[in-house]
Amino acid sequence: MRIQTISKFIVYVTLIAACPSAMAWFTSPSSLSPENDLKFPTELQEFSGYPGSNSIYDRARSRTVVRDVKKVEEKLTTNEQGVVTVISTEVMDTVIEEILIKYASEKAPAVILLHACGGITGRTIVDLGRWTRFLTENGFVVLVMNHLSKRGEKTNCHGKSRPVNVDRLAKDVFDATEALSKIPTVDSQRIFTLGFSMGAITGAYVSDIADRSEFKDIKKPRGVVGLYGGCAWSGSGESYLNGDGSIPVLWLMGGADTETAPQPCISGAKQMKERLPPSDWHIYDGMTHCWDCQGLNGYTQVTPGGYKHTYIYNEAATRDSERRILEFYRRFEHVN
Numbered sequence: 302m303r304i305q306t307i308s309k310f311i312v313y314v315t316l317i318a319a320c321p322s323a324m325a326w327f328t329s330p331s332s333l334s335p336e337n338d339l340k341f342p343t344e345l346q347e348f349s350g351y352p353g354s355n356s357i358y359d360r361a362r363s364r365t366v367v368r369d370v371k372k373v374e375e376k377l378t379t380n381e382q383g384v385v386t387v388i389s390t391e392v393m394d395t396v397i398e399e400i401l402i403k404y405a406s407e408k409a410p411a412v413i414l415l416h417a418c419g420g421i422t423g424r425t426i427v428d429l430g431r432w433t434r435f436l437t438e439n440g441f442v443v444l445v446m447n448h449l450s451k452r453g454e455k456t457n458c459h460g461k462s463r464p465v466n467v468d469r470l471a472k473d474v475f476d477a478t479e480a481l482s483k484i485p486t487v488d489s490q491r492i493f494t495l496g497f498s499m500g501a502i503t504g505a506y507v508s509d510i511a512d513r514s515e516f517k518d519i520k521k522p523r524g525v526v527g528l529y530g531g532c533a534w535s536g537s538g539e540s541y542l543n544g545d546g547s548i549p550v551l552w553l554m555g556g557a558d559t560e561t562a563p564q565p566c567i568s569g570a571k572q573m574k575e576r577l578p579p580s581d582w583h584i585y586d587g588m589t590h591c592w593d594c595q596g597l598n599g600y601t602q603v604t605p606g607g608y609k610h611t612y613i614y615n616e617a618a619t620r621d622s623e624r625r626i627l628e629f630y631r632r633f634e635h636v637n
Contacts, residue, residue, distance in 0.1 A: 410491035410630065411442035411481045413474060413522070415500025417591075418458035420449040427596030432495065435623060441630075442487050444477055446500075457499060467541075470503040471510060479520040491633050494525045495626065498561060498590070501530025501552075508546030523633050524579075526551040526626050529590050531561035532569060540565070544572025549580045551629040553622055555588035560602070560610040579632040583625065585618045593619040 414429055421429065433443045448465055449457060457465045474494060482489035496504040504525030511521045525548055532542040542552065552570045554563035563584050570582035591597050591612035598614035 408486055408488035409440055409442050410488050410493070410633075411444065412436050412630070413477050413481070413492070413494045414443060414445045415470075415474070415494055415496035415503050416446065416448070417498035417500060418463075419456055420454070421445075421447050424596040424600070425594075428497075428594050431595070432593075436495075439627060442481065442484075444481060446473060446477060448473055467503065467506050470499075471507050474503060474507050475516070475519050475521065478522050482520045489520070490523060491630070492520075492522050493630055493633075494522050495528075496526065496530065497528050497593075498530060501527025502532075502541045505530060505532070505541040505546065505550060505552070508548035508550050509541070509543055512547035522548060524549045524551070524629060526553070526629060528553045528593065528622060529555050529558055529561055530566075532566035540569065542566050542569035542573070544569040544576065546573060546577065549573070549577050549629075550582075551580065551625065552582040553625065554582070554584045555590060555592055555618075556584050556586040557588055558590045559608075560590040579629060581625070581629065585615075585621070588615055588618050589613045593622060 414432060416425060416429065419425060429445055433445060436443050448470060449455065452465070454464045457463045478492050481487050481492050494504045504527050507522065508525050510516065527550065532540055550573050552566060554566060556563060573580035574582060585592060589612055590610055592615045594612055595614050597612045601609055601611045603609050
């Protein structure tokens, strides 16, 4: 997938993440073992050693890496538009699709895209690619997270059989934020997430746990955005958007969403808006789950319990979502 862009500075890299096998969505320390950490190309340099007592980092013996920009620059070629491109590096059976860089005199903000529970597939890559293009054209570095396939998982959707728990998803986000912050041309004070369904849940959970003492010295996203994320997983007894998070949240919901209904989210979203600006929320009347999904338009999902959810793409809601997301991110331009 080749991304065309007019942005000042771009890095687009598909990162392969993964996670535990667990019945418990919130508690499975053994699933955070080092072999389940993010895997990166060999030309990246390692760093480790996160502080914290009895944190998910201690349990996982956190290990992640950051791209060595000088080594990458040695391999760059420049096309007519001045966009420097490194194409298709195969690493451990996974293709890092491409890295696009355009140099600028100032550091660029970054967005970590967090996919839904079905992972990155032929259908969903259409929309992840479109969001990547939209963000890069507006001057953002984009990192596309893949929590599933490198861990040998195809789905994280079905009840107690979800193999990747939310602690691992959160750790992936913290690791990705740390890695991006080490790239000299990325503005480390403006790294955000944009999550869809499960990715939205992950962002809300990151906001909720980020102020814990064990994460005091960990690099965190500056703001999180969630589209059609659930706020109370059936049977878990847990809420993902409690209103007491420490990272501002933009929460966008569909009024006709039967998969992750908006009602359980409203109280927490209201509290976040009142307590932690520029947090905000919005419900799109009549919109289903996945209203921005051109690749899944008309797709019907049948859950193990026999419930049917049909996704309907809506152009107007998608354009309005883009507007709200950019406005939210730009609220941080002059905030230290």
